[in-house]
Amino acid sequence: MKDTIVLYPAFGSGHLMSMVELGKLILTHNPSFSIKILILTPPNKNNINDSTSQYISSISSKFPTINFHYIPSISFTFTLPPHLQTLELSPRSNHHVEHIIQSIAKTSNLKAIILDFLNYSATQVTYNLEIPTYFYYTSGASLLSLFLNFPTFHKNATIAVKDYSIHTPIELPGLPRLSKDDYPDEGKDPASPSYQVLLQSAKTLRESDGIIVNTFDAIERKAIKALRDGLCVPDGITPSIFCIGPVVSVSASSEKDENGCLSWLDSQPSQSVVFLSFGSMGRFSKAQLHEIAIGLEKSEQRFLWVVRGDLELDDVSLEELLPEGFLERTKEKGLVVRNWASQGAILRHDSVGGFVTHCGWNSVLEAVCEGVPMITWPLYAEQKLNRVILVQEKKIALELNESKNGFVSGIELGERVKELMEAEKGKEIRDTILKMKKSAKEARGGGGSSLVDLKMLGDSWQEHASWNSLSPNSPFLFA
Numbered sequence: 127m128k129d130t131i132v133l134y135p136a137f138g139s140g141h142l143m144s145m146v147e148l149g150k151l152i153l154t155h156n157p158s159f160s161i162k163i164l165i166l167t168p169p170n171k172n173n174i175n176d177s178t179s180q181y182i183s184s185i186s187s188k189f190p191t192i193n194f195h196y197i198p199s200i201s202f203t204f205t206l207p208p209h210l211q212t213l214e215l216s217p218r219s220n221h222h223v224e225h226i227i228q229s230i231a232k233t234s235n236l237k238a239i240i241l242d243f244l245n246y247s248a249t250q251v252t253y254n255l256e257i258p259t260y261f262y263y264t265s266g267a268s269l270l271s272l273f274l275n276f277p278t279f280h281k282n283a284t285i286a287v288k289d290y291s292i293h294t295p296i297e298l299p300g301l302p303r304l305s306k307d308d309y310p311d312e313g314k315d316p317a318s319p320s321y322q323v324l325l326q327s328a329k330t331l332r333e334s335d336g337i338i339v340n341t342f343d344a345i346e347r348k349a350i351k352a353l354r355d356g357l358c359v360p361d362g363i364t365p366s367i368f369c370i371g372p373v374v375s376v377s378a379s380s381e382k383d384e385n386g387c388l389s390w391l392d393s394q395p396s397q398s399v400v401f402l403s404f405g406s407m408g409r410f411s412k413a414q415l416h417e418i419a420i421g422l423e424k425s426e427q428r429f430l431w432v433v434r435g436d437l438e439l440d441d442v443s444l445e446e447l448l449p450e451g452f453l454e455r456t457k458e459k460g461l462v463v464r465n466w467a468s469q470g471a472i473l474r475h476d477s478v479g480g481f482v483t484h485c486g487w488n489s490v491l492e493a494v495c496e497g498v499p500m501i502t503w504p505l506y507a508e509q510k511l512n513r514v515i516l517v518q519e520k521k522i523a524l525e526l527n528e529s530k531n532g533f534v535s536g537i538e539l540g541e542r543v544k545e546l547m548e549a550e551k552g553k554e555i556r557d558t559i560l561k562m563k564k565s566a567k568e569a570r571g572g573g574g575s576s577l578v579d580l581k582m583l584g585d586s587w588q589e590h591a592s593w594n595s596l597s598p599n600s601p602f603l604f605a
């Protein structure tokens with residue numbers, strides 16, 4: 127029987143792809159292991175979506191020791207926003223998860239389970255069964271330090287962050303001084319369901335056997351040090367922290383030239399194109415899409431733009447969504463594609479010289495690995511915190527000024543794009559991110575900090591006895 131690690135990614139392709147890359151990395155350094163990945167199916171549906179299932183079959187055919195196990199669909203209606211829906215789906219799926227784990231353990235030496243931090247409720251199964259449980263943190267060490275500190279912050283709070291003045295500084299271990307605006311919305315109001323869920327999740331993470339973080343020393347040195355020095359959990363014990371990044375996703379589509387993006391880029395000059403893409407969930411109103419179009423036209427730069435409008439705009443054509451004549455006027459300089467593009471391959475392309483990003487952590491790491499300077503346009507979750515690290519601390523991105531409700535004018539976008547692509551400031555940012563690219567490579571190379579942590583992680587699994595479900599005293603918790 128093979129030594130086996132079970133991975134349980136959160137709902138959403140960003141989380142899945144990052145977890146799959148982690149699985150591949152584990153196999154590279156522990157080739158005798160096998161990896162089993164649990165896949166959440168959306169509620170009220172029989173299947174996962176087409177692009178995810180295409181991705182899964184391409185991984186299965188290339189990596190026979192990675193197997194996928196589908197968790198049956200549950201009937202209910204989401205109430206949380208898309209990026210937090212896993213928090214509702216995963217607790218309802220625990221009985222299925224338990225059955226799948228029990229059946230995996232019958233045919234393999236189960237060494238550990240690694241949960242996405244959003245699937246923390248699966249610890250009701252794994253802690254009770256005493257299966258060694260690790261978390262994979264798909265965002266950076268900065269959010270992790272805030273997150274592990276959250277129970278302490280909550281205990282000591284006299285007023286909620288939502289009631290802070292914009293000038294009240296938020297001082298947290300390992301982080302630059304934050305304002306209320308930089309702090310993740312989900313943690314601002316103790317009366318909100320997301321606050322309570324995240325508080326519980328943070329407490330659960332504190333009890334785990336270890337936390338694997340997709341980051342590396344040079345990009346988040348202060349936060350990593352604060353975590354390792356125990357500063358973020360002053361009233362308890364910090365689990366072992368393994369920084370094994372940058373783990374960068376390779377999507378199935380990145381090998382094909384979907385939408386003709388790569389062949390279009392082939393015909394553009396080196397580093398001349400600004401790429402705009404907003405993760406797996408970033409959506410914009412028609413008014414905001416108009417402003418982006420105006421800004422791009424004003425910037426006079428070449429661009430490749432992945433357009434995704436609000437859900438109700440899905441059936442509206444590009445011609446109707448964008449200003450009249452925009453596509454025709456910019457056809458020599460720009461390419462507009464709908465909803466999704468092969469981001470990894472695009473950022474790797476030599477013609478790309480800048481990236482307007484929502485600051486999702488995977489996108490940030492992909493840009494760093496390719497040395498593409500960024501313009502930050504955070505939308506939700508921890509993206510404003512990431513902006514602070516990228517702009518203020520690491521100086522590898524330019525900040526986009528937005529209005530209070532997050533709206534960005536065409537003039538502002540156009541000026542920042544021009545600044546990044548043409549001005550001295552843009553050049554400085556490009557030089558800095560190229561140094562960061564080198565550090566990222568070194569972290570993952572022989573003797574690098576991420577490899578050292580990966581080896582420690584493998585050693586910690588070897589220390590655990592395999593978990594065995596065959597004992598008659600190991601009853602189902604959710605029979």
Ligand SMILES: O=c1ccn([C@@H]2O[C@H](COP(=O)(O)OP(=O)(O)O[C@H]3O[C@H](CO)[C@@H](O)[C@H](O)[C@H]3O)[C@@H](O)[C@H]2O)c(=O)[nH]1
Binds near residue numbers: 403486489
């Ligand atoms: O058109 C697209 C859009 C996205 N991607 C890929 O999808 C992933 C997106 O990941 P990320 O940049 O992290 O964005 P989200 O999907 O928004 O990620 C969620 O998860 C991240 C990791 O926890 C958080 O940092 C974000 O705030 C949260 O929104 C990346 O690998 C992209 O390359 C594509 O290939 N094509």
